[in-house]
Amino acid sequence: MTGGPLAGVRVVDLTHALAGPYTTMLLADLGADVVKVEPPGGDMARLAGPIPPGSDPVAYGGYFQSVNRGKRSVVLDLKTAEGAATLRTLAADADVLVENFTAGVMERLGLSYESLSETNPKLVYATVRGFGDERSGRSPYLHWPAFDLVVQAMAGIMGITGTEDGQPIKVGPGVGDIFPGTMLALGITSALYEARGSGRGQFVDVAMYDAILALCERIVYQHSYTGAVPGPQGNRHPLLSPFDIVPAADGWIALAAPNDGRWRRLCELIDRRDLRDDPGLATNELRVARRDDVYAALAGWTSVHTKAEVLDLLGGQVPVGAVRDVAEIVADPHVAARDMLVELEHPGTGKRFQVAGQPLKFSRTPARPTRRAPLLDEHGDSMRAEFGLAHAPGPTAEPNTSM
Structure with a gap:
């Protein structure tokens, strides 16, 4: 070789x-x-x-x-x-x-x-x-x-x-x-x-x-362009929404769909067409301004489903992944492949x-x-x-x- x-x-x-x-x-x-x-x-x-x-x-x-x-x-x-x-x-x-x-x-x-x-x-x-x-x-x-x-x-x-x-x-x-x-x-x-x-x-x-x-390049251009001093925001992103860690029935899920098309697809998959059709949530910029509403809506759905259920429905459709510990990681077929x-x-x-x-x-x-x-x-x-x-x-x- x-x-x-x-x-x-x-x-x-x-x-x-x-x-x-x-x-x-x-x-x-x-x-x-x-x-x-x-x-x-x-x-x-x-x-x-x-x-x-x-x-x-x-x-x-x-x-x-x-x-x-x-x-x-x-x-x-x-x-x-x-x-x-x-x-x-x-x-x-x-x-x-x-x-x-x-x-x-x-x-x-x-x-x-x-x-x-x-x-x-x-x-x-x-x-x-x-x-x-x-x-x-x-x-x-x-x-x-x-x-x-x-x-x-x-x-x-x-x-x-x-x-x-x-x-x-x-x-x-x-x-x-x-x-x-x-x-x-x-x-x-x-x-x-x-x-x-x-x-x-x-x-x-x-x-x-x-x-x-x-x-940490993001904080530099944010400060230069806006004069802002970015601080901690938990698991959220200051410029993207949804971009969160949301609860599942048996753990936590990382869910990111800031692209407008991905957002609409996510709403359809979780049967929330009301969110899809809400003009106040139509763009990423609008969703950032209403991030609390977005989080509450998504967490309300994910919290009554297991990690496996969420991944089975959303996997391959929108960016999603379970928060995993190392025991779960070493069992992941991706890691072996x-x-x-x-x-x-x-x-x-x-x-x-x-x-x-x-x-x-x-x-x-x-x-x-x-x-x-x-x-x-x-x-x-x-x-x-x-x-x-x-x-x-x-x-x-x-x-x-x-x-």
């Missing part, structure tokens, strides 16, 4: 936690050879659970497995001359280097982009940090540490998430890490494409703050556990994760032999890896 679309691309991965490893996980899924360079103590995420009973004591938990699958691990102590020299050798033969250290760490180690690119002009050097790198614009928060929660708060998500009269609420998934990581993967592949013609790499920088602001659950072995347990699959689908170069995450330094001997490092470094305190 043909390898993934990035087969033949070598990535030196210095990242830890979530944003950076998510970037390099995407590249590994796409076929790149990702060499995860870890400090003697390993990536801090190795210790995060859930850790199954019987797990190899030097293995990892589900968190690490999910975003480090398909990579090779080698331990280097970058604070030593030998470790830094080996990293420089790795980078000299690489297509990409990715790091998410605090701004200035690589410079203090003598491993800056400028230094490494002198040896390897085609190197794509990529970073993801809370507030970016000064090469792209010096943020006043440059040296502030950042996590998903902080970035969701600062860049707009929490300002528009929650009930109208309630406290701010974070989005459940770690989008403050995952979306910037995804954006960086796009930046890396774009730089690789450009380098095919120019023969030169470049510095690629994503700030978590910037990525989440881009994700699209290979969105991948089973990987977990060292020491004799068992396989599921992680989320790869949503990118290719007709000729499939990108399907098949290899588990590596043990710490699992590939160290072969890598050290290849690059001339005689032995693994002993345990020491790991370098500053805060973002």
Whole structure:
């Protein structure tokens, strides 16, 4: 079988936690050879659970497995001359280097982009940090540490998430890490494409703050065009109606039919031709102005039907879906048909556990994760032999890896 679309691309991965490893996980899924360079103590995420009973004591938990699958691990102590020299050798033969250290760490180690690119002009050097790198614009928060929660708060998500009269609420998934990581993967592949013609790499920088602001693009144009400051509106949309989460007899239903034709079809399906023919509800703009009436009418119908009944009637006719938990999701035939659950072995347990699959689908170069995450330094001997490092470094305190 043909390898993934990035087969033949070598990535030196210095990242830890979530944003950076998510970037390099995407590249590994796409076929790149990702060499995860870890400090003697390993990536801090190795210790995060859930850790199954019987797990190899030097293995990892589900968190690490999910975003480090398909990579090779080698331990280097970058604070030593030998470790830094080996990293420089790795980078000299690489297509990409990715790091998410605090701004200035690589410079203090003598491993800056400028230094490494002198040896390897085609190197794509990529970073993801809370507030970016000064090469792209010096943020006043440059040296502030950042996590998903902080970035969701600062860049707009929490300002528009929650009930109208309630406290701010974070989005459940770690989008403050995952979306910037995804954006960086796009930046890396774009730089690789450009380098095919120019023969030169470049510095690629994503700030978590910037990525989440881009994700919240709606609030920017709303504020610019109208002067408004959008706030939380629960599950409603400020510009579309109906666009709601409505109750069912056994749960909740997401229902969106703002298009006027879809609205009329919805009214017919639920036998509410009075709503269809009401001139005060004929357009999306009018329905937005009467959103409470629209919600009450729809909720009155959905609340006396089960989720299955609603989906049987409306599915394929108007945009509709049940609010599901993960147990329902893993049983969904769509998920199986699209290979969105991948089973990987977990060292020491004799068992396989599921992680989320790869949503990118290719007709000729499939990108399907098949290899588990590596043990710490699992590939160290072969890598050290290849690059001339005689032995693994002993345990020491790991370098500053805060973002």
